[in-house]
Amino acid sequence: MPRRNLRLMIALTLFCLVCATRASRHGQVLVFAMRQIQERALEPVGEQELFAGALEGMMGRLDPYSVYIPPKLLSDFEETLTQEFGGVGLEILLDPETGELTVASPLPDTPAQRAGVRSGDKILKIDGESTKGMSLEDARDRMRGAPGDPVTLTVLHPHEEEPVDIRIVRDVIKVGTVWGDRRNENGVWNYMLEDHPGLAYVRISSFSEETAHELQQVIRRLLDQEGMKALILDLRNNPGGLLEAAIEICDLFVASGQIVSTRDRDGRVRSIFHASQSGTLPQFPMVVLINQLSASASEIVAACLQDHRRAAVVGQRSFGKGTVQEIIRLERPDGVLKLTTASYWRP
Known part of the structure; x- marks a missing residue:
């Protein structure tokens, strides 16, 4: 190998070592701090929670759009990108007069539409639990789930007096944008x-x-x-x-x-x-x-x-x-x- 190339390799190696030392020093301090908090803090805190807090702190030093998305929020975040989720395929709202959970529209060719859910239906129960006082977010969460898992909705069709139970098998729902x-x-x-x-x-x-x-x-x-x-x-x-x-x-x-x-x-x-x-x-x-x-x-x-x-x-x-x-x-x-x-x- 030419001597000039050898000198270049040595210089690059030394440079990388210096960078690694600096990076590892901060890494070591971070690990030390996490260990001290875990061992000595009055209120116990888990390692994963400390890790998430460290990442949130670092991202918080940047612009408002740079964020850390923890595992528990990852599926929701990915849904916003793919517009896909496991569910029944209903657009729902709260009736402005009665506050009842109401079907705005079943999405075309979805389990809810195929099962007979109609626009204007009042959803009285989800898997036997009353929807009275239930928020839209809570209702959506309860109707979502793994494709293949069933959910039973108790609905009252418009102009009818007796509610009916409709069993729906969840599927992958693609939400049009x-x-x-x-x-x-x-x-x-x-x-x-x-x-x-x-x-x-x-x-x-x-x-x-x-x-x-x-x-x-x-x-x-x-x-x-x-x-x-x-x-x-x-x-x-x-x-x-x-x-x-x-x-x-x-x-x-x-x-x-x-x-x-x-x-x-x-x-x-x-x-x-x-x-x-x-x-x-x-x-x-x-x-x-x-x-x-x-x-x-x-x-x-x-x-x-x-x-x-x-x-x-x-x-x-x-x-x-x-x-x-x-x-x-x-x-x-x-x-x-x-x-x-x-x-x-x-x-």
């Missing part, structure tokens, strides 16, 4: 506005893994089968979601040019995303609605379509969340880090 103006009786969204022939209304509730595919299918059907001439795309109250989903949606409407770019903490361009002509939808008039709660991926879509003069943007000033978060998975079962790693920039 592309909504319409109103639901038909069978639970399917209707996107065409009744008093405005040719005008479609589509609302995106969040940006998940399937959102772009859902949107493309809906618009293709509206164009080919329902005579859509113009589109209202509603992003109000949409908190965002996956950057990839926002890029894919922009690519549906823009045939070429830059969609968005990201930069690291030093201001260097990290990634540039461009539109491609393949799969671009036909041209039609389009308006995007936003408000003060339209954030992140919603702002990327609105800015891209505005800058490319593809759509008019109407509403209120958006939230202003111009950062990108990455999901860093820790060793099981220690949860994940949601870490801000870049900022995004409009075309």
Whole structure:
């Protein structure tokens, strides 16, 4: 080996050792502190709880969107990304007059719809437990569960006097993120506005893994089968979601040019995303609605379509969340880090 290469290897090794020593010193102090707390604190505390507290403390030193997600919250977090969970497939609400747990709509082709649950049904009991005074969150949690596990709902159908027990076997429920103006009786969204022939209304509730595919299918059907001439795309109250989903949606409407770019903490361009002509939808008039709660991926879509003069943007000033978060998975079962790693920039 040439002497010059050998000197370089020695220098790199020494540098790595110095870094490792520094890192291990802080690691050793952290372990020491945890041990002292476990052994000497007046109130006993477990190692996992201390570990979670340390991670929460470190993430708390960063921006508001960088967080530690512990194992007990991980399944809920993953549901927001995939929009899938084990359940029966009901949209529920509390009757504003009576406070009763009420079915707003059974989702199409779900266990609840197949079992005969109807819009307007009052859910009196869940597995024999009264729903009187039960919160929506508690009711949802009780109806969710592992696919294949049964749950029995005691419901009172509209215009009937006697409640009935309906046994439902839970399944994987895929929650659509592309909504319409109103639901038909069978639970399917209707996107065409009744008093405005040719005008479609589509609302995106969040940006998940399937959102772009859902949107493309809906618009293709509206164009080919329902005579859509113009589109209202509603992003109000949409908190965002996956950057990839926002890029894919922009690519549906823009045939070429830059969609968005990201930069690291030093201001260097990290990634540039461009539109491609393949799969671009036909041209039609389009308006995007936003408000003060339209954030992140919603702002990327609105800015891209505005800058490319593809759509008019109407509403209120958006939230202003111009950062990108990455999901860093820790060793099981220690949860994940949601870490801000870049900022995004409009075309």
